[in-house]
Amino acid sequence: IPDHYEDALESVLIPHGVIMDRVEKLAKLIVQEATGPLVVCCVLKGGHQFFADLVNYIKKNVTRGGKTVPLSLEFIKVKSYSGETSGEVKLSLTEEECQEFQGKNILIVEDIIDTGKTMVQLLQKLKQYSPESVKVASLLIKKTPLSNGYIPEYVGFAIPNAFVVGYALDYNEYFRDLDHICVINDHGKMKYAIKN
Numbered sequence: 330i331p332d333h334y335e336d337a338l339e340s341v342l343i344p345h346g347v348i349m350d351r352v353e354k355l356a357k358l359i360v361q362e363a364t365g366p367l368v369v370c371c372v373l374k375g376g377h378q379f380f381a382d383l384v385n386y387i388k389k390n391v392t393r394g395g396k397t398v399p400l401s402l403e404f405i406k407v408k409s410y411s412g413e414t415s416g417e418v419k420l421s422l423t424e425e426e427c428q429e430f431q432g433k434n435i436l437i438v439e440d441i442i443d444t445g446k447t448m449v450q451l452l453q454k455l456k457q458y459s460p461e462s463v464k465v466a467s468l469l470i471k472k473t474p475l476s477n478g479y480i481p482e483y484v485g486f487a488i489p490n491a492f493v494v495g496y497a498l499d500y501n502e503y504f505r506d507l508d509h510i511c512v513i514n515d516h517g518k519m520k521y522a523i524k525n
């Protein structure tokens with residue numbers, strides 16, 4: 330734990346090593362179940378660390394003589410946690426870039442499914458571009474009464490209803506630079522609150 334976060338955290342929920350073991354297993358499963366080339370689509374910003382490690386493990390699987398599958402990489406920024414209950418998601422891709430999804434096997438890579446709103450809306454959008462298939466890998470799914478019931482094809486860990494940070498998950502853009510997935514404490518929420 331870096332010094333600057335030492336007093337801001339309640340507990341370590343998932344240590345970095347445990348995350349990496351799980352990501353490696355998910356990578357193997359994804360390659361096993363792949364039916365052709367994959368467009369691996371990173372949901373920024375929170376998904377970037379999981380995406381990077383997942384793609385690395387898929388490459389290693391190939392190096393070790395396992396089944397190979399060609400990957401192309403895509404990045405999208407989606408906005409949520411806005412406090413709005415309806416609010417359509419906005420994709421950062423141009424219309425032309427979205428047309429590229431037609432006929433492809435897409436794997437969306439996300440850090441966390443909380444209410445599920447972001448993912449349900451993202452899937453709805455992507456399906457308008459007639460991909461061959463769309464699957465979702467989320468490192469975390471939160472057990473919350475606010476869930477809309479959406480469950481991804483690949484899940485790393487189901488976690489309790491707590492505000493978690495680290496491994497690219499943020500609180501006001503902080504804590505992305507933390508290896509472990511941790512629960513933030515009240516002091517941390519104050520220390521890293523938005524200041525105007």
Ligand code: PRP
Pocket residue numbers: 372373374375376407408409410439440441442443444445446447448499
């Ligand atoms: C967070 C998280 C998911 C989404 C989950 O992203 O990374 O994308 O919210 O919430 P939901 O299931 O309730 O829709 P955020 O909008 O904070 O952006 P970020 O990834 O850039 O931090």
Ligand code: MN
Pocket residue numbers: 372373374375376440
């Ligand atoms: Mn996100």
Ligand code: MG
Pocket residue numbers: 375410499
């Ligand atoms: Mg965020």
